[in-house]
Amino acid sequence: MTHWIDAAMETNTQSAPSAQLVELKDRSGLSIRAIARAMGYQNASSIQRYFSPDYAKPALPADFVAKLLPVLIGKGERPISRDDILALAPTSLTDLEAASAPSRAAVALDLKGQVAAGLWMEAGLFETDAIRETSIAGDLRFPSESQYLLEIKGESLNRIAQDGDFILCLDYLEAGIEMKSGDLVVVERSRDGGHTIERTAKRVVRRNGMIELRPESDDPRFQEPVIFDEHDEETTEVRIIAKILSVIRQIV
Numbered sequence: 001m002t003h004w005i006d007a008a009m010e011t012n013t014q015s016a017p018s019a020q021l022v023e024l025k026d027r028s029g030l031s032i033r034a035i036a037r038a039m040g041y042q043n044a045s046s047i048q049r050y051f052s053p054d055y056a057k058p059a060l061p062a063d064f065v066a067k068l069l070p071v072l073i074g075k076g077e078r079p080i081s082r083d084d085i086l087a088l089a090p091t092s093l094t095d096l097e098a099a100s101a102p103s104r105a106a107v108a109l110d111l112k113g114q115v116a117a118g119l120w121m122e123a124g125l126f127e128t129d130a131i132r133e134t135s136i137a138g139d140l141r142f143p144s145e146s147q148y149l150l151e152i153k154g155e156s157l158n159r160i161a162q163d164g165d166f167i168l169c170l171d172y173l174e175a176g177i178e179m180k181s182g183d184l185v186v187v188e189r190s191r192d193g194g195h196t197i198e199r200t201a202k203r204v205v206r207r208n209g210m211i212e213l214r215p216e217s218d219d220p221r222f223q224e225p226v227i228f229d230e231h232d233e234e235t236t237e238v239r240i241i242a243k244i245l246s247v248i249r250q251i252v
Contacts, residue, residue, distance in 0.1 A: 028075035108145035146174040
């Protein structure tokens with residue numbers, strides 16, 4: 001009996017990330033050897049310890065997770081997502097970003113105009129002739145070509161960003177990520193048969209199959225949400241185009 005209890009306690013020392021890694025391996029249909037080879041290792045023994053029940057650390061090494069991303073994303077009948085893999089990393093993604101830096105150099109992003117965070121704003125400033133180069137680099141977790149900067153106009157996102165702040169935006173389609181409830185997003189609306197394009201920034205909240213686009217402001221003028229039903233053909237003029245990854249405030 002004592003031997004059985006000791007064995008059970010030993011089995012339970014496996015960390016959650018290690019157990020999740022095993023689950024992702026099974027979903028992918030790949031062997032540990034195949035994963036190791038795809039990551040650039042000669043033998044499965046190079047990564048075997050991370051799949052072992054004896055691995056008890058609270059997270060997998062950031063550099064390991066960084067190399068695992070391109071190997072497992074999209075694999076399996078229920079395709080593995082980027083978020084599934086990033087969940088294995090340390091709670092702080094700073095280490096993961098640093099680990100990715102040698103294989104992906106930081107690239108300065110373009111500033112593609114302004115956005116009124118709680119109001120629909122004409123998108124003329126968003127067009128190509130308004131693009132300006134910056135010295136601000138993007139998020140190393142995602143391809144730099146899927147990212148750009150916008151400047152916040154006004155106070156209608158003041159819980160998160162102030163007038164003049166930059167927001168780092170990630171194009172959902174180009175990055176191949178899914179929108180989630182709670183995302184802060186850039187929304188585009190087409191009017192007048194496509195002759196008028198407007199953009200705004202809001203918070204996505206899913207409720208009963210509907211999407212509410214809510215402002216993030218303390219100002220009573222900017223409290224009305226936009227209701228968006230993704231299954232309604234009449235809403236095709238409204239598109240959620242980018243996820244806001246971070247707010248950048250420049251100190252002059």
